[in-house]
Amino acid sequence: MTPRVLSIAGTDPSGGAGIQADLKTIGAFGGYGMAVVTALVAQNTEGVRSVHVPPPAFLAEQLDAVSDDVVIDAVKLGMLHSTPLIDIVVAWLERVRPPVVVLDPVMVATSGDRLLDAAAEAAIRRLCARVDLVTPNLPELAVLAGQPEATTWAAAVDQAQALAAATDTVVLLKGGHLAGATSADAVVTAEAVRPVEGRRVITTTTHGTGCSLSSAMATLRASGFSWFDALGHAKEWLTGAIEHGAALEVGRGNGPIDHFHHLREHVPHLRADVGSPTWTGRAWDDSAPVRDRVDACEFVRRLGDGTLEPERFAWYLAQDAVYLGEYAELLARAAALAGAPEEQAFWARGSVAAQEEEMRLHRAWVAGMPAAAPATRAYLDHLHAAHRHGYEVLIAALLPCSWLYADLGRRLVAQDRPAHPYGAWLRTYADPAFLDAAETARSIVDRVAEAASSDGRNAMTAAFAASMRHELAFFEAP
Numbered sequence: 374m375t376p377r378v379l380s381i382a383g384t385d386p387s388g389g390a391g392i393q394a395d396l397k398t399i400g401a402f403g404g405y406g407m408a409v410v411t412a413l414v415a416q417n418t419e420g421v422r423s424v425h426v427p428p429p430a431f432l433a434e435q436l437d438a439v440s441d442d443v444v445i446d447a448v449k450l451g452m453l454h455s456t457p458l459i460d461i462v463v464a465w466l467e468r469v470r471p472p473v474v475v476l477d478p479v480m481v482a483t484s485g486d487r488l489l490d491a492a493a494e495a496a497i498r499r500l501c502a503r504v505d506l507v508t509p510n511l512p513e514l515a516v517l518a519g520q521p522e523a524t525t526w527a528a529a530v531d532q533a534q535a536l537a538a539a540t541d542t543v544v545l546l547k548g549g550h551l552a553g554a555t556s557a558d559a560v561v562t563a564e565a566v567r568p569v570e571g572r573r574v575i576t577t578t579t580h581g582t583g584c585s586l587s588s589a590m591a592t593l594r595a596s597g598f599s600w601f602d603a604l605g606h607a608k609e610w611l612t613g614a615i616e617h618g619a620a621l622e623v624g625r626g627n628g629p630i631d632h633f634h635h636l637r638e639h640v641p642h643l644r645a646d647v648g649s650p651t652w653t654g655r656a657w658d659d660s661a662p663v664r665d666r667v668d669a670c671e672f673v674r675r676l677g678d679g680t681l682e683p684e685r686f687a688w689y690l691a692q693d694a695v696y697l698g699e700y701a702e703l704l705a706r707a708a709a710l711a712g713a714p715e716e717q718a719f720w721a722r723g724s725v726a727a728q729e730e731e732m733r734l735h736r737a738w739v740a741g742m743p744a745a746a747p748a749t750r751a752y753l754d755h756l757h758a759a760h761r762h763g764y765e766v767l768i769a770a771l772l773p774c775s776w777l778y779a780d781l782g783r784r785l786v787a788q789d790r791p792a793h794p795y796g797a798w799l800r801t802y803a804d805p806a807f808l809d810a811a812e813t814a815r816s817i818v819d820r821v822a823e824a825a826s827s828d829g830r831n832a833m834t835a836a837f838a839a840s841m842r843h844e845l846a847f848f849e850a851p
């Protein structure tokens with residue numbers, strides 16, 4: 374049976390959160406999605422601009438229009454805005470009694486904007502006792518439990534158990550707001566805590582994760598899964614959706630997640646990565662397992678969160694300085710080999726930039742040039758060998774360096790903060806000019822790959838993949 378799932382929530386015209394995220398999620402889990410709007414929110418990935426609330430009587434009319442006609446298998450409650458709207462929803466729930474009701478007690482958006490009247494917090498607390506599952510994030514849990522916000526998993530679990538006991542309901546505790554390499558959640562009742570582990574993705578595309586998770590839970594529960602099994606399935610999907618969010622390239626703020634990433638993988642022309650039909654897009658996709666290992670490696674994680682020991686960072690920078698010296702030389706060789714004048718100019722500019730700007734950044738930290746470590750030497754030997762194969766293979770081998778760093782910079786810079794010890798490093802690689810240069814390099818490599826013979830393209834593919842593996846080894850070395 375296809376579960377018929379109703380979202381009662383606010384809107385996000387940019388499509389990442391609220392009702393728009395709910396409908397995508399319900400569809401992604403095979404449900405039939407329906408939506409009743411509580412509030413119209415003028416918002417995007419950067420924040421909320423204004424909120425328009427239609428008269429409460431109109432909310433009642435929308436709810437009745439659905440329930441007078443359609444059998445509802447599950448309800449997901451999101452932004453309820455204020456007490457008059459909550460009262461209408463409570464009266465409707467009493468009358469219709471849908472078998473599954475999940476409450477995402479939305480209070481404040483990721484951007485910090487309030488989505489619930491402070492005066493309505495007590496009404497939300499009362500509503501918790503009338504639903505089957507509540508999915509608060511840590512600040513919301515603190516309000517509902519009447520305690521300061523938890524900063525550890527143990528404190529969060531205590532608050533979730535207190536809420537579950539006080540309301541006699543099940544609590545989905547979300548650990549997204551805690552720091553660490555994992556992002557665990559848990560199904561919590563007064564008697565038991567059942568955690569579900571998850572990888573933490575380094576990214577800024579988390580807009581609407583809470584909305585999407587609660588809709589996934591409502592849909593899976595209506596499909597017959599226990600809360601715990603539902604969370605296992607929802608979390609695996611959500612982690613993938615967060616990972617694929619950046620490739621959607623939607624908005625300048627906290628971008629949305631890719632609700633349909635699992636479908637795109639099977640439908641080549643629907644892939645979110647705009648480069649997928651191109652040579653570089655395929656090479657990038659094929660390198661996903663290596664790039665996942667880069668993201669997961671301790672050095673990269675601790676560089677991002679600032680906990681890396683200064684000595685390890687200094688060692689890495691010294692090796693990077695060694696690398697950049699020869700990398701600049703190889704870019705100059707690419708300029709010499711390029712046929713088209715604009716390609717010659719691009720690689721030459723890159724060579725100068727690599728020599729001047731990046732070396733200047735490194736001189737601030739590195740005293741004296743050490744010898745190349747084995748990982749550095751192996752990477753550079755690979756690039757020199759690629760040069761001996763000619764222009765096509767050389768530029769394919771050079772590409773991962775700028776592309777991988779642009780991709781990492783764009784995502785890691787989300788963790789920049791005023792006293793971040795490696796903030797300057799993060800900002801260098803997140804700089805729009807650096808991203809632009811990586812994009813241009815990519816388009817040149819695509820042009821060259823298109824004109825290459827199939828043997829030439831195969832050699833380019835092997836060179837690109839090998840460079841990615843050397844990048845990983847470089848990050849694993851310190």
Ligand SMILES: Nc1ncnc2c1ncn2[C@@H]1O[C@H](COP(=O)(O)OP(=O)(O)OP(=O)(O)O)[C@@H](O)[C@H]1O
Nearest residue numbers: 510547548549550556572573574579581582583584
């Ligand atoms: N960077 C991340 N990597 C992996 N999972 C994450 C990440 N951030 C959040 N999550 C997961 O997303 C879900 C939502 O968690 P979070 O605690 O951020 O809730 P929220 O604040 O309500 O979300 P929202 O961003 O919609 O406001 C949880 O399953 C959490 O574990």
Ligand SMILES: Cc1ncc(COP(=O)(O)O)c(N)n1
Nearest residue numbers: 383384390391482483580581
């Ligand atoms: C209508 C609506 N509902 C919920 C959220 C919370 O989502 P997020 O915290 O990811 O901004 C939102 N921004 N808008």
